[in-house]
Amino acid sequence: MRLTFHQLRLLLAVSRLGSVTRAAQRLHLTQPTLSAQLRQLAEQVGLPLFERVGRKLHLTAAGHAVLDTAQRVEQELESLDETLAELRGDVVGRLQLAVVSTAETFIPRLLGDFRRERPAVEVSLVVLNRDAVIRRLADNRDDLYIMSRPPLAPPVVATPFLSNPLVVVAAADHPLAGHESLPIEALSDEEFVLREPGSGTRQAAEQFFAAHGLALRPRLELGSNEAVKQAVAGGLGLSLLSAHALAHAVDEGIAVLRVEGTPLPTQWQVVYPAGKRLSPLAGAFLEFLRERSAELDRAAQARLDAARR
Numbered sequence: 001m002r003l004t005f006h007q008l009r010l011l012l013a014v015s016r017l018g019s020v021t022r023a024a025q026r027l028h029l030t031q032p033t034l035s036a037q038l039r040q041l042a043e044q045v046g047l048p049l050f051e052r053v054g055r056k057l058h059l060t061a062a063g064h065a066v067l068d069t070a071q072r073v074e075q076e077l078e079s080l081d082e083t084l085a086e087l088r089g090d091v092v093g094r095l096q097l098a099v100v101s102t103a104e105t106f107i108p109r110l111l112g113d114f115r116r117e118r119p120a121v122e123v124s125l126v127v128l129n130r131d132a133v134i135r136r137l138a139d140n141r142d143d144l145y146i147m148s149r150p151p152l153a154p155p156v157v158a159t160p161f162l163s164n165p166l167v168v169v170a171a172a173d174h175p176l177a178g179h180e181s182l183p184i185e186a187l188s189d190e191e192f193v194l195r196e197p198g199s200g201t202r203q204a205a206e207q208f209f210a211a212h213g214l215a216l217r218p219r220l221e222l223g224s225n226e227a228v229k230q231a232v233a234g235g236l237g238l239s240l241l242s243a244h245a246l247a248h249a250v251d252e253g254i255a256v257l258r259v260e261g262t263p264l265p266t267q268w269q270v271v272y273p274a275g276k277r278l279s280p281l282a283g284a285f286l287e288f289l290r291e292r293s294a295e296l297d298r299a300a301q302a303r304l305d306a307a308r309r
Contacts, residue, residue, distance in 0.1 A: 002044065003041065003044060003045075003066075005073060005077070007037060007040070007041045007044075008066070008069070008070035008073055008074075009027075009070070009074075010023070010027070010034060010037055010038060010041070011038070011041065011049065011063070011066060011067060011070055012067070012070050012071070012074065013026055013027055014034075014038065014050075014057070015059060015063075015067050018056070018057065019057065020034055020035055020038070020057070038050070041066075045062055045066060047060065047062035048060050048062065048063075049062055049063035049066060050063055078093065078094070078279070079277070079279050081093060082279045082280045082281050083279075083280060093121065093122070093279065093280075093281045094121075094122040094123070094124065094281075095121060095122070095123045095124070095143055095144075095281050095282065095285055096123075096124045096126075096141070096142040096143045096144075097111070097123070097124065097125050097126070097142060097143065097144055097145070097146065097285075098125075098126045098127075098128060098133050098136045098137070098141070098142045098144075098145050098146075099125065099126070099127055099128075099133065099145070099146040099147070100127075100128070100129065100130050100133050100146065100147045100148070100199070100200060101127055101128065101129055101223075101224055101225065102148070102164075102199075102200070102201060102225055102242050102244070102245060103127075103146050103147070103244075103268065104127045105225070105242070105244045105245050106244050106296060107125065107146060108125065110288075110289065110292060111123050111125060113292070114285060114288050117288075118284075121281065124142075126142070129196060129198070129199060129223065130147060130149070130198055130199050130200055131198045133145055133147060134147075134151050137151070137154070137156065137271065137272075137273065138154050138273075140273050140276065143272070143278070143279060143281070143282040143285075144270050144271070144272055144278075144282055144285065144286065145270070145271040145272060146268060146269070146270055146271070147200060147268075147269060147271060148164045148200040148201075148204075148242075148266045148267060148268055148269065149200035149203060149204070149266070150269055150271045154273060154274070155273070155274035155275075156271050156272065156273055156274055157271070157272055157273075157274055157276075158269045158270070158271045159269060159270045159271075159286065160267040160268070160269050161267075161268060161269065161270055161286070161289045161290050161293050162267065162268040162289070162293045162296050162297065163265065163266075163267060163268070163297055163300070164242050164243075164244065164266045164267055164268045165242070165243045165262075165263030165264065165265060165266070165300065166201060166204055166205070166240050166241065166242055166243075166262070166263055166264040166266055167240065167241060167243055167246075167256045167257070167259075167262055167263045167264075168187065168238055168239070168240055168256070168257040168259045168262055169229075169232055169238065169239050169240070169241050169246070169254050169255065169256055169257065170232060170238045170254070170255055170257055171232060171233055171234070171235045171253060171254065171255070172233075172253045172254060172255045173235075173253075174235070174238075174255065174257075176190075176257055177255040177257065178255070179257070179258060180258060181258050181260060182257055182258055182259045182260065183259075183260050184208075184209075184212045184214065184259055184260060184261060185212075185214070186259075187214070187238065187259065188214050189217075190217065190237065190238050191217045191218070191219035191236075191237040191238070192205070192216050192217060192218055192219060192237050192238050192239055192240075193218075193219060193220045193222060193228050193231040193232055193236055193237040193238070193239045194216065194218050194220070194221050194222075194228075194239065194240075195221070195222065195223070195225075195228065196221055196222070196223050197221070200266070201240055201241065201242065204240065204264055204266055205240040208240075208261070208262075208264055212261075219236060219237045220236060220237065225241060225242070225245045228241065229241070229245070229252055229254060230252075232254055233252050233253040233254050238257070240264070243263065243300040243301070244296075244300050270286055270289060
């Protein structure tokens with residue numbers, strides 16, 4: 001069996017686009033030409049690669065097996081390209097990141113700075129909730145993943161690079177705002193606006209309250225930090241948020257409460273599957289994050305100080 005990368009590339013395109021017609025358009029081929037080459041590939045394999053159910057095209061078991069190999073070959077060639085570029089003194093290629101939604105307050109800016117230093121680099125950023133990022137991690141769909149609470153499974157390598165202090169926030173005119181110090185018991189009768197179950201912030205909040213023998217009283221569950229901030233500013237409850245999400249807390253009508261035991265000292269971490277070989281580009285971005293961490297820590301502290309006034 002003599003498969004070529006060109007044939008594997010055709011299979012990858014059809015699988016990703018879900019249509020021979022769309023794949024042919026993307027690859028600047030005619031549909032009959034692409035169909036003929038796929039038939040030739042199937043003949044070499046000795047088994048059908050696709051089956052049509054209704055109007056949809058689905059991979060067969062053999063198709064999935066060939067596709068898995070095609071994806072590995074593609075990744076190896078991309079890694080080779082980046083390694084050769086590094087040997088030439090360049091850092092080029094495409095960096096794919098998946099990050100939890102809380103990190104969207106600072107990661108896009110960092111990516112912009114990183115790319116300005118390396119104009120030949122392309123970047124792809126996906127912002128999702130924690131469960132969706134973990135699913136991508138399990139499928140090894142990206143170069144790096146950024147979250148504050150790495151999963152127990154699948155096995156991963158996790159590198160802390162930045163503090164992620166979590167603080168209790170309230171509307172600026174809330175009766176608890178402005179107090180010099182509050183015991184956590186002062187929050188026992190308060191209702192909370194929380195992120196969705198499974199989010200790292202939600203888990204940290206639940207563990208913090210449970211450690212003090214208290215239970216959170218959820219009033220709302222929302223899927224983004226921006227929605228949580230708006231609900232808190234509107235007086236719908238307290239919340240726990242990352243200091244990195246408080247860039248405009250004062251203008252947004254939000255105050256940080258001085259609750260004993262806070263800020264909760266969590267960490268932003270760069271995560272990737274155990275056993276994965278990082279590309280030179282991914283390694284360069286990881287080092288870039290380490291270099292910028294002190295600056296980001298100072299910015300987060302400045303936001304906290306402003307919101308506490």
